Amino acid sequence: MTNPTAAMIVIGDEILSGRTRDANMFNLAGKLSVHGINLLEVRVISDKSSEIIAAVNATRAKYDHVFTSGGIGPTHDDITADCIAAAFNVQIGIRDDAKNILATNYENGIEDLTPARLRMARIPDGAHLIENMISKAPGFSMENVHVMAGVPSVFNCMIDWLLPKLKKGAEMISSSIRVDLPESHIAEPLGVIANKFPDVSIGSYPFYEENKHGANIVIRSTKSALISAVESEVRAAFKLQ
Amino acid sequence: MTNPTAAMIVIGDEILSGRTRDANMFNLAGKLSVHGINLLEVRVISDKSSEIIAAVNATRAKYDHVFTSGGIGPTHDDITADCIAAAFNVQIGIRDDAKNILATNYENGIEDLTPARLRMARIPDGAHLIENMISKAPGFSMENVHVMAGVPSVFNCMIDWLLPKLKKGAEMISSSIRVDLPESHIAEPLGVIANKFPDVSIGSYPFYEENKHGANIVIRSTKSALISAVESEVRAAFKLQ
Numbered sequence: 366m367t368n369p370t371a372a373m374i375v376i377g378d379e380i381l382s383g384r385t386r387d388a389n390m391f392n393l394a395g396k397l398s399v400h401g402i403n404l405l406e407v408r409v410i411s412d413k414s415s416e417i418i419a420a421v422n423a424t425r426a427k428y429d430h431v432f433t434s435g436g437i438g439p440t441h442d443d444i445t446a447d448c449i450a451a452a453f454n455v456q457i458g459i460r461d462d463a464k465n466i467l468a469t470n471y472e473n474g475i476e477d478l479t480p481a482r483l484r485m486a487r488i489p490d491g492a493h494l495i496e497n498m499i500s501k502a503p504g505f506s507m508e509n510v511h512v513m514a515g516v517p518s519v520f521n522c523m524i525d526w527l528l529p530k531l532k533k534g535a536e537m538i539s540s541s542i543r544v545d546l547p548e549s550h551i552a553e554p555l556g557v558i559a560n561k562f563p564d565v566s567i568g569s570y571p572f573y574e575e576n577k578h579g580a581n582i583v584i585r586s587t588k589s590a591l592i593s594a595v596e597s598e599v600r601a602a603f604k605l606q
Numbered sequence: 607m608t609n610p611t612a613a614m615i616v617i618g619d620e621i622l623s624g625r626t627r628d629a630n631m632f633n634l635a636g637k638l639s640v641h642g643i644n645l646l647e648v649r650v651i652s653d654k655s656s657e658i659i660a661a662v663n664a665t666r667a668k669y670d671h672v673f674t675s676g677g678i679g680p681t682h683d684d685i686t687a688d689c690i691a692a693a694f695n696v697q698i699g700i701r702d703d704a705k706n707i708l709a710t711n712y713e714n715g716i717e718d719l720t721p722a723r724l725r726m727a728r729i730p731d732g733a734h735l736i737e738n739m740i741s742k743a744p745g746f747s748m749e750n751v752h753v754m755a756g757v758p759s760v761f762n763c764m765i766d767w768l769l770p771k772l773k774k775g776a777e778m779i780s781s782s783i784r785v786d787l788p789e790s791h792i793a794e795p796l797g798v799i800a801n802k803f804p805d806v807s808i809g810s811y812p813f814y815e816e817n818k819h820g821a822n823i824v825i826r827s828t829k830s831a832l833i834s835a836v837e838s839e840v841r842a843a844f845k846l847q
Contacts, residue, residue, distance in 0.1 A: 380632075380635065380648075381635055381648065383632065383634075383635030383636035391628070405622065407649070408650075409648035409649075410646075438793075438810070438812055441797040442808070481789075481794050485790075500814065516812055539625060548680050549680045549722045549723040551681065552679075552680040568619055570620055570756075573740065
C-alpha cells in the first residue's frame with residue numbers, strides 16, 4: 366500500500382512580505398504525517414487570482430489532496446473561493462446551508478447577515494462544507510481541494526474536523542540519532558547504509574553548537590522493523606551505544 | 607521603477623515531514639523586503655532530483671532571482687548542486703577555488719579533503735561562489751539562481767554576504783493598524799478604501815483574542831505618502847485616534 370499524497374497552498378501576502386511567520390504549514394505537516402498522508406510540496410503564493418488558479422490546477426492534478434489556507438474571510442482581499450470556482454470551471458453563489466450556519470454566529474441570525482458577512486457563504490457549486498467550530502464561517506472541499514481559513518486556530522480546528530474523514534495511510538514513523546561528528550565524517554558510512562535500504566528515507570541534518578559540528582540522522586519509514594535495522598547500522602557505524 | 611522579483615525554493619524533506627519548522631523562509635522574506643526585492647512565491651519540495659530541477663526551471667524563467675536553501679552538504683541526500691547543473695544543462699566538477707576555501711577549514715588543509723568533503727567543492731560550470739563565514743563550504747550563484755545551505759545560521763550569513771551585491775529596489779514600507787471590530791464590519795469600508803488606492807497593498811488579518819474579534823489592517827507600499835493617506839482614511843472610517 367502506498368500512502369495518499371498531498372500538497373499545500375498557503376495564500377498569504379503577509380508571509381511573503383516577511384511580516385508574519387507561517388504556522389499552518391508546520392501544523393499541517395505534523396498532522397498529515399500521523400494520518401499517513403505524504404505531504405510532497407508546499408507553495409506559498411500571493412493573493413493574486415491568476416496565481417491561485419494556476420497553483421490549484423497544477424497541484425490538484427498531481428496529488429491526491431490539496432490543502433489551502435487563507436483568503437476565505439469577508440474582505441476585498443479574500444478571493445480564494447472565487448479562484449477555486451474558476452479553477453474547477455463551476456459557478457459560485459451564496460448557499461443556504463452555509464448561510465444558515467453563518468447566521469448562528471449573530472444575535473439576530475439571518476437578519477444580521479450584511480453583504481460582507483454573506484461573502485463568507487459563497488461556496489462553489491458541488492463543494493462540501495468544512496466545519497468551523499471557532500467562528501462558524503465554513504471552509505469547503507471541492508473534489509480533492511480542501512479550502513480552509515488562514516487564522517491558525519481556525520485552520521487547525523478545520524483540519525481536525527476534516528482529517529478523520531480522509532482515508533488514512535500508514536503512519537510515517539521517524540527516529541532521530543544525534544552524531545557528534547562533522548557531517549563530512551558521517552557522509553560515507555551513511556551513504557553505504559542508505560544504499561542498502563533504498564526504501565527508507567535517511568536524512569542528515571547538520572548543526573553547529575558552541576563551535577562543535579554534529580548532525581541529526583533522521584530515519585523515516587512506515588515500517589518500524591526497517592527503522593530498527595537502520596538504527597542498528599547507524600549506531601554500529603558511529604560506535605554509539 | 608518596479609522592484610526586482612524573487613522566488614524561494616526550500617529543499618527539505620524534514621520540513622514536509624513536519625519534523626522541523628522552517629526558519630529560512632521567514633528570514634529571507636524579511637531581508638528581501640528591506641532590500642526592495644519582491645518575494646512572490648515560495649516552494650517547499652522534497653529532495654528528489656526531478657522535483658528540484660522542475661522547480662528551478664519554472665521559477666528562474668519567471669522571476670529575477672531564485673534563492674534556494676538546503677542540500678549542499680557532503681552526504682548522499684545533498685543533491686542540489688547536481689540538480690542545478692542539470693537544470694542549466696552545464697557540467698559540474700570539483701573546482702579549485704572552492705577546494706582551496708574548503709581546505710582552510712581543516713588542520714592539514716588539502717590533505718584533509720576526503721571524498722565526502724570534496725563533494726562540497728563540486729560547483730556547476732560558470733557559477734560564482736557565495737561566501738560562508740561559518741563553515742567555509744561555499745554556496746554559489748548560477749545566473750539568477752542563488753544556492754545556499756539549509757542550516758539557518760549558514761543560510762543567513764550567506765544571504766547577508768550576497769544581498770548587498772544584488773540590485774536594490776525601493777524598500778517596501780508597511781504600517782499596521784489594529785481595529786477591534788469583527789472583520790465583517792471592517793470589510794465594506796476597507797473595500798472602498800482599497801478601490802481608491804489600487805497601487806497600495808491593503809490586507810486584513812483577523813484575530814481572535816479572549817473571545818473578541820479584531821483584525822490588523824496592513825498597508826504596504828514603497829511610497830510613505832501613500833501609506834499615510836491610506837492610514838488617515840482607515841482611522842477615519844473606524845473612528846480611531
